[in-house]
Amino acid sequence: MSQNTPTREQDLIRVADALCQRGLLFRGAHANLSARADDRVLITRGGSVAKLRTEDLAWLPLSTQDRHEDFDANYREIINMHTKLYQHRNDVGAIIHCHPAHVAAFAVAHQPIPAVYEPLLRQGIHTDVPVVAWAPRGSEASVNGIIDAFSAPETVAVLLANHGVLVTGADIENALDRLTALEETAELVLHAHALGGAKPLPEAAYHEVAERMQQYRKAS
Numbered sequence: 001m002s003q004n005t006p007t008r009e010q011d012l013i014r015v016a017d018a019l020c021q022r023g024l025l026f027r028g029a030h031a032n033l034s035a036r037a038d039d040r041v042l043i044t045r046g047g048s049v050a051k052l053r054t055e056d057l058a059w060l061p062l063s064t065q066d067r068h069e070d071f072d073a074n075y076r077e078i079i080n081m082h083t084k085l086y087q088h089r090n091d092v093g094a095i096i097h098c099h100p101a102h103v104a105a106f107a108v109a110h111q112p113i114p115a116v117y118e119p120l121l122r123q124g125i126h127t128d129v130p131v132v133a134w135a136p137r138g139s140e141a142s143v144n145g146i147i148d149a150f151s152a153p154e155t156v157a158v159l160l161a162n163h164g165v166l167v168t169g170a171d172i173e174n175a176l177d178r179l180t181a182l183e184e185t186a187e188l189v190l191h192a193h194a195l196g197g198a199k200p201l202p203e204a205a206y207h208e209v210a211e212r213m214q215q216y217r218k219a220s
């Protein structure tokens, strides 16, 4: 156990609570969260993350499937979805999967979420968030679809058709911030539909925002 283990667990519990408080979970509070620490991953064990406790979390080795046998077959599929993505993308430090109401509406409509809201850009999302074709949750076809979408280095989140969303971050707080911006965008785009539809940002917006953020970091 590394020294920072308790902190990692507290981080995940704090973010699970924030998902509830920010209205980022649908009524069943279904979600799974994980965070990478070197060659291990800390992951939630159950379907609901309401009132998450330390005993609802488990540490798993990233490199082998051997020690995943403590979990039932259903849950091993969720573990697979997380561990395969960590193995595929070294820059991913944390993953949140859940069903926020507005984001999930885009997922059931097979509509990508357009990057039309400035806070999304500030979270590093500057292209439409794509939809991964439906396949049973955690199946090889579903996981392969996710991995394919994440082969594009700019992909940090995907919609799972007829299901929900999977968002990554450098750490679990970063994944939460991205998810928050994504749900805000989905809600606003649906409202904008009644007003004639959302309008795209100027072509250069991403670079302008990135430049300003860099200047701000230098100044702070």
Ligand SMILES: [Zn+2]
Residues within 6 Å of the ligand: 030, 097, 098, 099, 163, 164
């Ligand atoms: Zn789900």
